Amino acid sequence: VTSTGVARHRVVIIGAGFGGLAAARALRREPVDVTIVDANNFHTFQPLLYQVATAGLDGDDVGYPVRGIFRRQRNVAVRMARVTAIDLARRVVSTNVGDPLSYDSLIVAAGAVSNSYGVPGVEDHAFALKSLDDALAVRQHVLARFEESATDPAAATDGALNVVICGGGPTGVELAGGMIELFEHVLAKDFRHLDVAHAKVVLVEAVDRLLGTFQPASSTTAQRVLTRRGVEVITGVGVASVEPDAVVLTNGRRLVARTIVWTAGVKASPVAAMLGVPLTRGGRITVDGGLGVPGRPGVYAVGDIAADGDHPLPQVAQPAIQGGRYVARAIARELRAESPAGPFRYHDKGSMATIGRHAAVAEFPNGRRLSGPLGWLAWLGLHIVYLMGFRNRANVLLSWTWNYLTYDRAARLLTGEEEEAPTAIP
Amino acid sequence: VTSTGVARHRVVIIGAGFGGLAAARALRREPVDVTIVDANNFHTFQPLLYQVATAGLDGDDVGYPVRGIFRRQRNVAVRMARVTAIDLARRVVSTNVGDPLSYDSLIVAAGAVSNSYGVPGVEDHAFALKSLDDALAVRQHVLARFEESATDPAAATDGALNVVICGGGPTGVELAGGMIELFEHVLAKDFRHLDVAHAKVVLVEAVDRLLGTFQPASSTTAQRVLTRRGVEVITGVGVASVEPDAVVLTNGRRLVARTIVWTAGVKASPVAAMLGVPLTRGGRITVDGGLGVPGRPGVYAVGDIAADGDHPLPQVAQPAIQGGRYVARAIARELRAESPAGPFRYHDKGSMATIGRHAAVAEFPNGRRLSGPLGWLAWLGLHIVYLMGFRNRANVLLSWTWNYLTYDRAARLLTGEEEEAPTAIP
Numbered sequence: 001v002t003s004t005g006v007a008r009h010r011v012v013i014i015g016a017g018f019g020g021l022a023a024a025r026a027l028r029r030e031p032v033d034v035t036i037v038d039a040n041n042f043h044t045f046q047p048l049l050y051q052v053a054t055a056g057l058d059g060d061d062v063g064y065p066v067r068g069i070f071r072r073q074r075n076v077a078v079r080m081a082r083v084t085a086i087d088l089a090r091r092v093v094s095t096n097v098g099d100p101l102s103y104d105s106l107i108v109a110a111g112a113v114s115n116s117y118g119v120p121g122v123e124d125h126a127f128a129l130k131s132l133d134d135a136l137a138v139r140q141h142v143l144a145r146f147e148e149s150a151t152d153p154a155a156a157t158d159g160a161l162n163v164v165i166c167g168g169g170p171t172g173v174e175l176a177g178g179m180i181e182l183f184e185h186v187l188a189k190d191f192r193h194l195d196v197a198h199a200k201v202v203l204v205e206a207v208d209r210l211l212g213t214f215q216p217a218s219s220t221t222a223q224r225v226l227t228r229r230g231v232e233v234i235t236g237v238g239v240a241s242v243e244p245d246a247v248v249l250t251n252g253r254r255l256v257a258r259t260i261v262w263t264a265g266v267k268a269s270p271v272a273a274m275l276g277v278p279l280t281r282g283g284r285i286t287v288d289g290g291l292g293v294p295g296r297p298g299v300y301a302v303g304d305i306a307a308d309g310d311h312p313l314p315q316v317a318q319p320a321i322q323g324g325r326y327v328a329r330a331i332a333r334e335l336r337a338e339s340p341a342g343p344f345r346y347h348d349k350g351s352m353a354t355i356g357r358h359a360a361v362a363e364f365p366n367g368r369r370l371s372g373p374l375g376w377l378a379w380l381g382l383h384i385v386y387l388m389g390f391r392n393r394a395n396v397l398l399s400w401t402w403n404y405l406t407y408d409r410a411a412r413l414l415t416g417e418e419e420e421a422p423t424a425i426p
Numbered sequence: 427v428t429s430t431g432v433a434r435h436r437v438v439i440i441g442a443g444f445g446g447l448a449a450a451r452a453l454r455r456e457p458v459d460v461t462i463v464d465a466n467n468f469h470t471f472q473p474l475l476y477q478v479a480t481a482g483l484d485g486d487d488v489g490y491p492v493r494g495i496f497r498r499q500r501n502v503a504v505r506m507a508r509v510t511a512i513d514l515a516r517r518v519v520s521t522n523v524g525d526p527l528s529y530d531s532l533i534v535a536a537g538a539v540s541n542s543y544g545v546p547g548v549e550d551h552a553f554a555l556k557s558l559d560d561a562l563a564v565r566q567h568v569l570a571r572f573e574e575s576a577t578d579p580a581a582a583t584d585g586a587l588n589v590v591i592c593g594g595g596p597t598g599v600e601l602a603g604g605m606i607e608l609f610e611h612v613l614a615k616d617f618r619h620l621d622v623a624h625a626k627v628v629l630v631e632a633v634d635r636l637l638g639t640f641q642p643a644s645s646t647t648a649q650r651v652l653t654r655r656g657v658e659v660i661t662g663v664g665v666a667s668v669e670p671d672a673v674v675l676t677n678g679r680r681l682v683a684r685t686i687v688w689t690a691g692v693k694a695s696p697v698a699a700m701l702g703v704p705l706t707r708g709g710r711i712t713v714d715g716g717l718g719v720p721g722r723p724g725v726y727a728v729g730d731i732a733a734d735g736d737h738p739l740p741q742v743a744q745p746a747i748q749g750g751r752y753v754a755r756a757i758a759r760e761l762r763a764e765s766p767a768g769p770f771r772y773h774d775k776g777s778m779a780t781i782g783r784h785a786a787v788a789e790f791p792n793g794r795r796l797s798g799p800l801g802w803l804a805w806l807g808l809h810i811v812y813l814m815g816f817r818n819r820a821n822v823l824l825s826w827t828w829n830y831l832t833y834d835r836a837a838r839l840l841t842g843e844e845e846e847a848p849t850a851i852p
Contacts, residue, residue, distance in 0.1 A: 041573060042839040058486040063839040067616035077619070080573045080840070098577025132841055147467060147506045151524030190493035193503070391828045391836045395821060402817045410817045413468040413489040414506075415558055416842055 008033045009335055012093050012103035014083055014271055016043045016066045018317040019109035019303030022324030024076050030332045034076045035101055037093065041065060041080045044132050045387055047317065048396070050171060052135035053261075054178030055143070055186065055409040059136050061395050064388040083110070086274040088296055105298045105331050108285060109324060110269035112304035112315055114262060115282070121242035122166075126262035129171055141259050142179070143412055146191055153194060159256030161199035164247045166239050167264030168205025169212065170353040173222050175261060176203040176231045177356035184230065185407035201231045202255055204247065206238040206264070211353060211361070213314065218353075218361035221371045225359045239264070266315060268305045275299070280307045289343030291327050300327040317386065319346050354379045357404070434459045435761055438519050438529035440509055440697055442469050442492045444743040445535035445729030447814075448750030450502050456758045460502045461527055463519065467491060467506045470558050471813055473743065474822070476597060478561035479687075480604030481569070481612065481835040485562050487821050490814040509536070512700040514722055531724045531757050534711060535750060536695035538730035538741055540688060541708070547668035548592075552688035555597055567685050568605070569838055572613055575620055585682030587625035590673045592665050593690030594631025595638065596779040599648050601687060602629040602657045603782035610656065611833035627657045628681055630673065632664040632690070637779060637787070639740065644779075644787035647797045651781045665690070692741060694731045701725070706733045715769030717753050726753040743812065745772050780805045783830070 009032045013020045016038035024034050042063035051057040070076040081095035086106075094100045114130050116122035127141065128134045142163060149156040163179050165172045180201045188196040203210070203226065209219035210226075210233065223233050238250040242262075247255045268283035277293055278286050284307035285293060291306060293299040303320030313319040326344045333341060352375070354360040360375040370378055380400065387393045403409055435458045439446045442464035450460050468489035477483040496502040507521035512532075520526045540556050542548035553567065554560045568589060575582040589605050591598045606627045614622040629636070629652065635645035636652075636659065649659050664676040668688075673681045694709035703719055704712050710733035711719060717732060719725040729746030739745040752770045759767060778801070780786040786801040796804055806826065813819045829835055 040840065041569065058484050059841060060484040060486070060837050060839055063841070065616070065836070065838050068834065068836070068838075071615050074618075079577060081577065095577075097574070132839070136841065143467070148523070151505060151507065151521075189497050190491070192500075389836065391825070391834075394824050394828075398820050398824065399817070402820075408494065408817075410491070410494070410815065411486050412491050412494075413486055413558070414466065415485060415489070415562065 009104045009331075010035070010102060011105045011107065011331060012037065012101050013107045013109060014093065015109035015111055015269075015303070015305075016040070016078075017046070017109060017111045017303060017320060019111075019320035019324040020107065021069065022321040023107050023109065023302065023328045024070065024324075025073070026325045026328030027331065028073050028075065030075075030328070030335065032075060032105075032331065032335070035079055036066065036070070036076060037079045037081055037083060037095060037101070038066060039080070039082045040132075041067065041078075042132075043069065043388060045392075046130070047383060048387075049129055049132065049135040050175040050178050052132065052411070053129060053138040053142075053175060054182045055139055055412040056178060056182075056403055057396060057399050058411045059132055061392055061399065062135075063132050064392060069388065083271050083274065086271075088275060088277075088299060091298075103298075106300065107324070107327055108271060108275070108299070108301040108305055109303050109320065110271035110305050112266035113269055115265040115267035116262065117265060119239055119241060122239075122262050125242045125244050126166065126260040129175065129261055129263055130266070138259070138261055139412070140414060140416070142182075143414055145258050146187055146194070147414070149194055150191055156194050156196075157198055159200075159245070160258045161194075161196070162202065162255070162257035163200075163259040163261065164202045164204065164255050164257040165261045165263060166204050166242075166247060167262065168203055168207075168210040168233070168235065169263065170351075171263040172203055172205070173210055173226065173353050173355060175263060176201055176226055176233075177229070177354065177359070180226070180230050181356050182409055186409045186412070200257075202257070203231055203233050204237065204239060204249065204255070205233075205235045208236040210235065214351060214353070214361060214363055215369060217369060218363060218371065221359075221361050222353065222355055225355045229356060266304065272301075272305050280309065280312075282307070290330060290340065291323055291344050300330070302327055313346055314351070316351070318349055322346055352379045352382065435530045435757075436461070436528060437531045437533065437757060438463065438527050439533045439535060440519065441535035441537055441695075441729070441731075442466070442504075443472070443535060443537045443729060443746060445537075445746035445750040446533065447495065448747040449533050449535065449728065449754045450496065450750075451499070452751045452754030453757065454499050454501065456501075456754070457761065458501060458531075458757065461505055462492065462496070462502060463505045463507055463509060463521060463527070464492060465506070465508045466558075467493065467504075468558075469495065469814060471818075472556070473809060474813075475555055475558065475561040476601040476604050478558065478837070479555060479564040479568075479601060480608045481565055481838040482604060482608075482829055483822060483825050484837045485558055487818055487825065488561075488813075489558050490818060495814065509697050509700065512697070514701060514703075514725060517724075529724075531760075532726065533750070533753055534697060534701070534725070534727040534731055535729050535746065536697035536731050538692035539695055541691040541693035542688065543691060545665055545667060548665075548688050551668045551670050552592065552686040555601065555687055555689055556692070564685070564687055565838070566840060566842070568608075569840055571684050572617055572620070573840070576617055579620060582620050582622075583624055585626075585671070586684045587620075587622070588628065588681070588683035589626075589685045589687065590628045590630065590681050590683040591687045591689060592630050592668075592673060593688065594629055594633075594636040594659070594661065595689065596777075597689040598629055598631070599636055599652065599779050599781060601689060602627055602652055602659075603655070603780065603785070606652070606655050606657050607782050608835055612835045612838070626683075628683070629657055629659050630663065630665060630675065630681070631659075631661045634662040636661065640777060640779070640787060640789055641795060643795060644789060644797065647785075647787050648779065648781055651785045655782060692730065698727075698731050706735065706738075708733070716756060716766060717749055717770050726756070728753055739772055740777070742777070744775055748772060778805045778808065
């Protein structure tokens, strides 16, 4: 059954995100040799990056070493490397280090990167929030502005402390909610001599409501809670350009800020383009009903990097996890010469976004909604459950309890050199 | 009583280490305005830096935000800045940001920095272990060498994975013990295809025994335990020079290693030289029996930066803490026009060094010794107690429990850019 006759079936997985990990784990009892390739030596729990950016969690809490995940799974090898080329004809993946990797099955799960949509200045002056390094850079940048203003209080009134977040989806909403809490509960006390009340957190969304993929009632809740807590929410106005110290809106308004975060959209990882197959408008790989790349047997794409033209799935963890497992099962059936399973069906488990202390919105597939403290508790519980590893779970639970009881955020050390320019957005 | 007649007595403290913090806290009920200046926005718990370097603890666990420490102490202002000049005649401290700080009392508690003793190559090719950034850089460097070797297994046999630690004092012993555990219990499992057994941890000490300030029996214990666990211990041989990939000993032997850590000695912070007063051989400020700078009323030096010529104190936390409190009391007595207290007396509480799992040495002033599991438990307990802040304590306790039960080390994420060159040692 294997292509070489003797050697074991080789599976290469690109990406150690939710999709890649789910696939590799689901292959644990199969007679395959898996190699998982990722540019980082750790899995990033992206849903909590905004908490790192707002000093609620340590960076180490939302990452988990990939080698640790597969320590007991003997059929997985890990390679920390960047993919440089994919040769579908020869079935080889090349990386920036090490020998090229030959595969019998390829699972592309490289995820998404931030998308500037060509808005001028975004790539040069705005931070993304897609990686742990992004989150640490945002935190560093915000805290450093406060420290600077402490010795130059006049600067604080010039908008040096302001944070503008472009994009009112879940990431933008969660970041805005976490940032205003950091300002009010922590930084206002840390910097008693600064007029932190003059520091603004602004959330800008081009369409006419926040959380556009949620029900309108959730959007209303999010906007009401954020506004009440002090975030200036601007909807229905786009971003015309980003300058080093301001965001210029399409209505001509200029929002002065030294910290600008771009969460307005994503596109597929550049790895998608290496396949040389048709891509969707967002650069995603077009897959068939079985998550396979049409005309390329043995090649699959799952998660944010993949799209079934007719039914684009939400770019969150669940479709990636379910897709990864589905593809692993498909490979296992193929090896056992069983007939292919039916097409991939995404089981929607609902959507959630937290807005801050005691406030979140949660929507379930049956149309029910939760908001307020109940939604918030559901959000907390679910994220603890899905976090990787006992130690991270315990650490996060401890930090959240601490933050909740004390209104404090301990993760605000300024280590390393500050990035002069924001993380480049590809 | 104050020098200005109306304004409150101004105390400037240089350094937010053990000495500076102890002084500022001991002044909490006094009618003074304290400004504490530190280059970092956090206090570093230096005794546990080696655990960060060996992936046992997260960086955030051993730092605590200075502003958080003084949130409820209204008479303390915090300035994150580097001291650039001290004018003892005009009683002014200048920093790289903000207006110069005038003082009535000055407490210099800037600590120590690594000392290369002029050994060629140390400053260019060796890491120090004096700051949190140092510790994170060592961790990053060690882990990155393993990741590199994973795609080039031949490199592993060339000594790329080797770690040479120069200096057999407590820091060197603790780092060597932690490093060999990281190698054996974690990296050997993470990198199953690498022959990690070929990776060496070498500890080099110029005098004829480790832990030279401890009793000979403790030195013997440390050497025996480290050797049994796989560290190569070399005593009685100095370091002639450090090259990019090797340490050359005075006996001509060349120890190949890509990671070289220099813990062989310290000298006073460069701040000492800004006072323009006589310094000791190690660059320390010579103080009188009351920790004052002779002939400079109102100027004190505590901790690693200070030395009483006749009785140099060990450069650990306790003398700094006790010195800081003593000076705070001296300032308070002066303000109340009370007669000066007697000279500073250091109460020796003993010395400890951990060697690894179940192994540590502890010595008490009455001459008693503890080693093995009991010494190790004493070490654990004491370090938890002295850590700053409930959250850090709980996090450290959790990590240690996790590490102990699983033999794992979770804090091994490779974030940020790797430093091309080691941290420069002044």
